[in-house]
Amino acid sequence: MPRIDLTGTAAAVTGAGRGLGLAYARALAAHGASVVVNDVDEEAAGQAVKAITEAGGTAVAEVVPVGTAEAADRIVGRAVEAFGRLDTLVTNAGILRDKVLWKMTDDDFDAVISTHLRGTFTCARAAAVHMRERGEGGTLILVGSPAGQRGNFGQTNYAAAKAGIAAFARTWSMELARAGITVNAIVPVAATAMTETIPAFAPYVEALKQGRPLPGILRKGEGFGTPEDCAALVPFLASAAARGITGQAIGIGGDKVALWSHPQEIRAAYADGGWTPETLAEAWGTSVGAQPETVGIPAPKLEEA
Numbered sequence: 102m103p104r105i106d107l108t109g110t111a112a113a114v115t116g117a118g119r120g121l122g123l124a125y126a127r128a129l130a131a132h133g134a135s136v137v138v139n140d141v142d143e144e145a146a147g148q149a150v151k152a153i154t155e156a157g158g159t160a161v162a163e164v165v166p167v168g169t170a171e172a173a174d175r176i177v178g179r180a181v182e183a184f185g186r187l188d189t190l191v192t193n194a195g196i197l198r199d200k201v202l203w204k205m206t207d208d209d210f211d212a213v214i215s216t217h218l219r220g221t222f223t224c225a226r227a228a229a230v231h232m233r234e235r236g237e238g239g240t241l242i243l244v245g246s247p248a249g250q251r252g253n254f255g256q257t258n259y260a261a262a263k264a265g266i267a268a269f270a271r272t273w274s275m276e277l278a279r280a281g282i283t284v285n286a287i288v289p290v291a292a293t294a295m296t297e298t299i300p301a302f303a304p305y306v307e308a309l310k311q312g313r314p315l316p317g318i319l320r321k322g323e324g325f326g327t328p329e330d331c332a333a334l335v336p337f338l339a340s341a342a343a344r345g346i347t348g349q350a351i352g353i354g355g356d357k358v359a360l361w362s363h364p365q366e367i368r369a370a371y372a373d374g375g376w377t378p379e380t381l382a383e384a385w386g387t388s389v390g391a392q393p394e395t396v397g398i399p400a401p402k403l404e405e406a
Contacts, residue, residue: 105340108133111184112339113176115167115224116194118145120293121244123152124328125191125335130158132336135184139176139194141166159184167194167220173227181231189240189339190228192221192266199255210258217262221269225284229277238281240339243270245286245350247398250361254397267350271363274348283347285338288361289331290324290354302401319355323401326355334358368392 112129116122118140126136130153138153138160140146146162153160163179165172180187196216198209225241232239248256249263270286277284290296292306292315302325305315309327319325334353337343350361370388372380 103342105132105336105342107189107336107339110188110339111135111137111180111186112189112191113137113139113163113180113187113224113228114191114193115139115176115220116141117191118142118149121289121291121328121331122191122193123149124332125193126160127153127156127158128329128332128336129189129191129339130160131156132340134189134336134339135159137161137163137176137180137183137187139163139165139167141194166216167192167224168215170223170227172220173223176224177227177231186235186237187228187231187239188237189242189335190224191242191244191335192224193244194220195244195259197256197259199259200257201255202257205257213258214262217259218265221266225269225273229273229280229282232282233277233280236280238344239283240343241270241273241277241282241284242335242338243267243284243286245270245288247288247290247352250288250350251398252396267361270350271348278347283338283344285347286350287331287334287338288350288352289328289334290352291326291328291331293328296325315355317356319401321356324352324354324357324359325401330355367394 112134114122114126117126117138126138130136138146138149143164146164150160150162161183163176165175177187194216196213198213200209221243243266245266246263248260249267252260267286270284273284292309296302297306305319309315315326331353352359352361368389370384
């Protein structure tokens with residue numbers, strides 16, 4: 102079994118003050134990487150750096166909200182200033198502004214798109230410029246969501262951003278291949294402040310806070326666990342063991358790891374000379390539309406907590 106050793110490398114994790122971002126930063130540091138902890142909350146970033154250094158790791162903070170090019174340059178620049186390089190970027194920072202379409206304001210939409218989608222773009226661009234100039238390759242790990250893979254009620258902005266992030270990974274994996282930079286999207290599922298708002302998961306998240314373990318039906322059946330369960334994927338993708346993995350969307354949670362499919366044609370029909378609205382109406386239910394695709398994140402099948 103290969104040992105994952107990131108000694109001598111440097112990483113930056115956005116939104117790393119708590120939750121999944123903190124778990125990613127700690128996992129990278131535990132495997133030898135020096136880490137820039139980015140967060141909008143100065144106290145949370147400082148506490149994260151303290152936790153990493155007290156565990157024997159190396160970390161510095163960069164407190165800035167992601168989204169702008171200036172913020173991205175600060176994060177990458179902090180890694181270069183502190184560690185002389187940046188090898189791995191994890192774009193984890195995110196916010197929620199959930200509302201149904203007809204109640205969502207422009208500000209609700211723009212805030213989520215700016216943090217998730219634009220923040221991923223600007224940070225990845227700054228990192229790619231540095232990595233290409235250095236000429237030693239690198240790793241971009243973009244954080245997606247099941248909402249971006251399947252849609253989710255009340256999350257127009259969030260689902261759109263996360264779907265775009267998966268598309269970023271596919272596109273950038275092609276554009277950056279010659280530079281030796283791998284790009285993947287990860288799709289974590291964990292007990293966090295975000296999933297605590299989902300009624301089916303809420304009692305289990307609360308039980309976890311009280312020190313009770315998650316049941317196997319969640320860890321295996323639903324692939325739902327702690328942030329630390331998701332964190333293992335990040336140092337793996339940042340390591341030499343994953344140099345051949347790029348352009349993928351990889352789910353992880355609880356005891357489960359999975360590869361998400363890319364969107365693809367699954368059924369086709371043909372009409373000589375092309376289609377009319379009438380022939381489409383006649384053929385739809387017995388050909389391409391006979392088994393429509395489902396939408397939304399499937400409701401978990403859970404026992405009472």
